[in-house]
Amino acid sequence: MEEIITNTENKMNLSIENMEQKFINVRAGRANASILDGIMVPYYGVPTPINQIANISIPEARQLSIKPYDKSALGDIEKAIFEANIGLTPNNNGESIFLTIPALTEDRRRELVKQVKGIAEDTKIALRNIRQDANNDIKNLELPEDDEKRGNERVQELINKYNKIIDEKLKEKEEDLMSI
Numbered sequence: 512m513e514e515i516i517t518n519t520e521n522k523m524n525l526s527i528e529n530m531e532q533k534f535i536n537v538r539a540g541r542a543n544a545s546i547l548d549g550i551m552v553p554y555y556g557v558p559t560p561i562n563q564i565a566n567i568s569i570p571e572a573r574q575l576s577i578k579p580y581d582k583s584a585l586g587d588i589e590k591a592i593f594e595a596n597i598g599l600t601p602n603n604n605g606e607s608i609f610l611t612i613p614a615l616t617e618d619r620r621r622e623l624v625k626q627v628k629g630i631a632e633d634t635k636i637a638l639r640n641i642r643q644d645a646n647n648d649i650k651n652l653e654l655p656e657d658d659e660k661r662g663n664e665r666v667q668e669l670i671n672k673y674n675k676i677i678d679e680k681l682k683e684k685e686e687d688l689m690s691i
Contacts, residue, residue: 512649512662519645519666523638523673530634530677534684536597537627542569542612546599547577552591554584561588573614578607615688623688631681635674642670 535545544567551558561567565579565588577592579585589608592601602609615623649662 512652512654512658515645515648515652515662516665516669519641520669522641523669526634526637526641527673527676527680529637530630531680533630534627534680537623537630537684537688542571542573542575542610544569544575546597547575547592550591550595550597552584552587554581554587561591564588573612575610575612576607577601577610582606620688624685627681627684627688631677634677638670638673638677642666 532548535543536548544562547561547567550561552561552564553559554564561577564581564584565577568576568578570576577588579588585603585605585608589601589603592599592608592610599610599612602611613619645666646663649659649666652659652662654662
């Protein structure tokens with residue numbers, strides 16, 4: 512049973528880390544190279560992360576500059592950014608691509624807060640699925656009823672703990688998004 516509890520806690524930790532990574536990608540009006548994480552560019556037929564084929568810099572507080580090491584990849588990078596649907600339009604000047612992060616309006620801030628709440632809710636759903644799997648694993652051990660109940664209670668304590676962590680991180684991100 513200890514192994515099941517440990518595995519369950521590890522899975523819950525991974526869910527929280529995944530949520531935090533998604534939170535980073537929700538931009539708060541400042542340029543951050545991490546918004547390009549996960550964008551794959553077809554480079555000589557191989558999907559390649561954008562940061563491996565280009566130098567990404569932040570020349571201004573609300574601007575990203577992407578300068579490919581190989582200029583022939585410029586069009587592919589531009590297309591990949593556009594198709595990634597990150598809410599930014601790439602501007603190609605023939606040597607680099609610039610992404611200008613617009614100032615956030617009140618409506619846009621509220622949209623981002625909704626997006627962040629959706630990410631948090633998805634994480635809570637993932638935790639509930641992990642709990643369900645753990646409870647099934649405990650049930651399959653065919654333990655005495657009292658031991659099975661104790662195991663389920665321990666899993667519930669874990670989910671309560673991780674739900675609190677999600678709520679705290681959500682509150683932090685909301686405050687970050689709503690502050691001007």
